[in-house]
Amino acid sequence: MRILISLAALTAVAACSPAEEAQTPAAPEAAAPSADPRSREAVYAVQAESPEAFVRALYARYTAGGPTGEPPAPGRDPLFSRTMNALIGADARAANGDVPTLNYDPLCGCQDQGEFVVTALAVAQADTNTAEANVSFTNGGEAKTLTLELVREGPNWKIEDIVDGTTSLYDTLMAVAERAG
DSSP states (O other): HHHHHHHHHHHHHHHHHHHHHHOOOOOOOTTTTTTTTTSSHHHTTTTTHHHHHHHHHHHHHHHHOOOSSOOTTTTTOOOOOOOHHHHHHHHHHHHHSSSOOOSBBTTBBBBSSOOOOEEEEEEEEETEEEEEEEEEEEEEEEEEEEEEEEEETEEEEEEEEEEEEEEEEHHHHHHHHHOOO
């Protein structure tokens, strides 16, 4: 019962998020082809196209040498769904100045990126608003496969969960939020 109440509370908080979280910065059409593939703007430019275009742009940042620029504050990342942002924000607040549970880049499952090669990428769209992407890659010679659960919010595709083997980032962060009360 407590889990359902916590989930309902997080969903309510996510639904009340300011409109600016739901909006993705627009990139000028002329700048999109020449945009640095490592930038967040390159991902924002294709976020509404399709789940596959979104995932390919996400991982193009890593194959081109790694993401550039400062990431948004915890809980305010336009690449993640409102619910995932609420959980990431709750994790950062629960850390109370210490290291949060999410203290790594969940898209590569790493803290430091080495030579990065995507070896396989497959996206299956379940319906108009949900999709699943399986991404296999090597990072510094270490092979890894992640599953990205995607959801469409407004016109844009967002990351709802990242599953590394059997470990769900959503479930991990939900447990942190529940413990924090």
